[in-house]
Amino acid sequence: MKSVKIIGVPEHFNLPWHMAIEEGAFEERGIELTWTDIPEGTGRMSDMLKNGQTDLAIILTEGIVKSITEGNAAKIVQEYIASPLLWGIHVGYNSRFSAISELKSAKTAISRFGSGSHLMAYVNAQNQGWDTRTLKFEVIHNLEGAVEALSNGVADYFMWEHFTTKPLVDNETFRRLGDCPTPWPCFVIAATTAFITDNASILKHILEIINGYTAEFRSIPSIDRTLSNRYGQKLEDIQEWLSKTRWSQKQMEAETVKKVCDTLEELRLIDTIMSADKLLH
Secondary structure, eight states: OEEEEEEEOSSGGGHHHHHHHHTTTTGGGTEEEEEEEOTTOHHHHHHHHHTTSOSEEEEEHHHHHHHHHTTOOEEEEEEEEOSOOEEEEEEETTOSOOSGGGGTTOEEEESSTTSHHHHHHHHHHHHHTOOGGGOEEEEOOSHHHHHHHHHHTSOSEEEEETTTSHHHHHTTSEEEEEEEEOSSOOEEEEEEHHHHHHOHHHHHHHHHHHHHHHHHGGGSTTHHHHHHHHHTOOHHHHHHHHHHOOBOOSOOOHHHHHHHHHHHHHTTSOSSOOOHHHHBO
16 A cells, blocks of 8 residues: 555545545555645645655645745646636725725735735735735734734735635625636646656556546535535535536646746746746646
8 A cells, every 4th residue: 555645725625535535546546645634725735845744735826836936846747626716805804994905005914925825915916006015914824813813903804715714704704805816727736756756657546536536526416515514614605616616637738837937927926937847747
């Protein structure tokens, strides 16, 4: 039995992995796949790949591209979610802010530098026509930290996946001022170069299994109710999310990677544009 470590956020996007693990799909091929939830998100996962603490990660596209260009010995082995991620822009429920335009000089809460919440703050600022060099950040580590920071006025706004934070909007912890979708497919499967080199056949088996699950995922009977119960979300919210989400079973296009790199360079978040063949397996 080959032991493989994989990490990802504790969100509904990753249910296909949990189903495959729980149903013994990997064990049938001699793979002991151990999943660890990383609530801190992409910045933390990039560090874990870099430090050899995991073999694989289900990670935000822009975050892993930035990390690889900065020397992380990893590669994107496949696109995972082909649709954009819908980033909700949230303030505390009692905040004085009532429109995104008012956040120009506000402080944004981020899980950590290099995370999606950090990088997408730049994308949102660019969309709004703000000077991205004036952005201010407060590191809050995770969603619980964001609740505390926005409630106590330590930070002013927080960007996180729309449907994950929806319960906090419903219970009047947050107010959502709007959304900012990623301009590219949002999640990829990344692996360390060491794992890719040493375990080519194992990686092939893992991708075959998860692609089988994701291809059929939306057609599973009552999958909306399963997701709603497992992740504590309203059924109608899960149904809306499912209608917007497309899983992928193929590698990311080189031109998509170029768009990510070009955007990150334009925002002065990376110094060098790396060619797609150095980012993709």
